[in-house]
Every structure is written in structure tokens, then in C-alpha cells.
Amino acid sequence: MSISQLLSEFGSQYAEALFTTWKLTALSFSLAFVIGVAVTVMRVSPVRPLRIAGEIYVQIFRNIPGAALLILLVYAFPYLNIVWSYFTCVLIAASLIPAAFCSEYLMAGINTIPVGQIEAARSIGMTFVQTISKVVIPQSLRSSVLPLTNLLVATMLTTALASQVPLKPRDLTGLVAHINTHAVGGVTAFFISAMLYCGTAVVIGQVGNLIDKRVRILR
């Protein structure tokens, strides 16, 4: 089938799938971001068990394939009487793994902060929580905009995991699988999805660059 044939037949489904991918990406990345910040705070905290827990989190979720995690959530967890919807399973898999990378990027950002600034914060009487929330995390975030932009794109691509479960409405990759089992979309069906992923990634990249220029710290 040609692109125009595919679009006339499946156009509204592509639109729906694009929206699903966007929604999954936005939710996953938001979760990944929140978990990533929390894990990072644990990793720099003065409490040793928290630091260890944070390190373990990163080591596990940085090194586990998304598909394996998804299979675990969908097929193994029900044996523990934990049954989540497919959407929830995809969301969890697509946020726990990027969260580990998010924490790594934030740690790299923290390493750019001169230790003297942290001493200065402590010397004016800031508590650990104040130092972290007013000096460490803000600077780390502002110097991690570009890696986090890449992570957002990577997270979007990770949500293609949704194609491995019968999620409704389908995501962009799931729709291609669907089209190719019900019609002869071939590579062209993939091409349309790929273009939609690409277009989104380009926009994300541009916005990331703009934000980076605005918030970058002069040193």
C-alpha cells in the first residue's frame, strides 16, 4: 500500500496512536524525572542506607532490558496477585528505566558544582534539605538540560514497548504491528510511524536547546 492509501485508511488511527505515544511519553518522563530526582537525593544524602539504596536502584534499572521488565510486570506479577492494566505496566517499565538514567545525568550535573558552593550554603546555616533544594538540584538540573532532552527522546522510543502488549488505543509501533497483520502495510506503515517519532524528536530537541540556552549557568 502507498502512503496515501495507508493514510486514508488508517489516518485517524495514526493520529490516535501518535497521541497515545505522546501521552505515554509525557507520563513516563514525568514519573522518571520525579523518581530520578528522588534517587539522586538519596545518592547524595548523608544517610548511608539511603545512598546504598539509591545506588542499587540505578544499577538494577540501568541494566535491565525494557522488554524483560515489561514481561515481568505483565506475566510474572499476576502470580503474586499483582495485576495491573497493560497501560500501567508499560508506564512503569518506561519510567523506572529512564529514571535510572535521569539520576546518572543529575549526578553528572552535581559533579559540576564546586564543593565550595555547598560549603557556602552550609556556612550560612542551610540544612541538608535546603542545600539540596536551593543549591544542588537547581544547578544540577540547569546543567543537565541537554542530556535530559536526549532522555526524553529515549523515553519516547522506550514507550514502543507498548507494541508488545495488547494495549488499546495502540501506540505508534503497536499500530504498525496491527496494520501489518490486518493489511499489507509493509515497510511503508513503519515509515509513517518513524516519521511521526522523528518529527516529535526534532521538536523535543529544539525545545531542549532553547531551554538550555535560557537556563545555562555562567561559570
Add this chain to the structure above:
Amino acid sequence: MRNMEPDQNGAEVPVIELRHVEKHYGDLHVLKDINLRVGKGEVVVIIGPSGSGKSTLCRTINRMETIDAGEILIEGVPLPVEGRELAQLRAQVGMVFQSFNLFSHRTILDNVTLGPTDVLHVPKKEAREEAMRLLARVGVESQAHKVPAQLSGGQQQRVAIARSLAMHPKAILFDEPTSALDPEMIGEVLSVMTELAGEGMTMLVVTHEMNFARRVADRVIFMDAGSIVEENTPDAFFSHPKSQRAKDFLDSIQNH
């Protein structure tokens, strides 16, 4: 020397007091039986060769460095070990660092208001007004809305002094405040410090600026190899150093 404030019993309570302080870095004995009292309004200057432990000593007083033995008291109260109590104490003792250490992601004004608003819970507007007064006092009010990297080293260090002053500290520790500055900027920082001393601020200053020590200090402390070797008025110390080590040190800095 200015008078110390008497307590209820009529005895003097120093703002800063160190008793038998010891510190090791592994095998290196960096502070050896340090005893030191700094009275209210006093300006004490610590000098000595590099590696003598003078910066470490300065940094133990607000517990940027821990100690192995001995006691440190601020207005007669022992330094808390950690947690909120330690943070509260640090809020009362200012510190000015060699490398300025302004918060590079915040404006000059924010650098000065952050402590008052977040630690002392001063209302924002009030904190900003006082910050502008302090910035004017150290001569950088026109830079209030820039970020630290846009200022010269001398300006940054004056902002760092304003940031300390905004906390209304009982004393300010200066850890080699001019050592990272280009020569033409040293004077502007020292003159702010001289003014502070004149206004009765209690100051402990680690420095290599001998002229500053001579002019401003009430007392000079000479350290070498982790010990306080000599303690005297600037006049007496610079014209008649008692120990051979102090003589050697003064010779070495004058002979170039």
C-alpha cells in the same frame, strides 16, 4: 585589645574559644593542642607558612572540618555535632572563603537574600532591602541583578562578605579571603574588611597580607606545623618575633 563582654559572674565569655583542639589527617597531625580565645569585637589574624594548619583551624570553628579531640565553644556554648543545631550555629558564624563560593545560578541579590529568607525566615521584601543596603556598603549595588560570573573576583568577594553580614553573625571567619584575587583587587576587599573591623565586628582572619595584619589586627597568631607558636600584638610580633620559626617566616616573606 578590646574588652570582652562579662557574663553574669563577671567573667569574660569569648565569642570563639578553642580548648585543646586536635586533628589528624591520617598520619598527619594537622592541629596540635590548639587553644585560642577571640573576644567580642576582636580582630585576630592567623599567619604562618602554607601547610601550617591555619586554614584547617579556621574551618573547624564552624565545623566545616571535624576535630578529633578538644572543645570548640561559641559564646560559651559547645559546637553541636550535626543536624539542625549545627546548621543554626553556622547561621551565627559567617564565613568568607578564598574562592568566594557565590551561588553561580542565582543573582548577586539572591546570593545575599537566600540566607535571611530561607534560614532566618525574614520576609522577602525586608531581606531585599537589607541586601541592597549591604551591597551598597560593599560598593557593588549596581551589580545586584547580575550573576556571579559577570563580576570581577574582588566584586565577588565583597558580595560574599555582604552575604555573611546579612546573617548578622556574631563573628566572621575569613579563610584567605584575598589569596585568589588579582593584586589590583586585593585592596578593595581589605578595605571592606578594615571598615568591618572598625565597626566592631569580631573577626578571625587567615591571611598572607602582613600589612593588613599590622594595621587592623588586635592580635596576631603565628602557626607552624599544626601548633600555635606565637601570639602577640602586631607591633610586638612583627618587630620582635620571639621564636626562631617566626623570625624565619618573616624573613622569608620579606626577602623577595
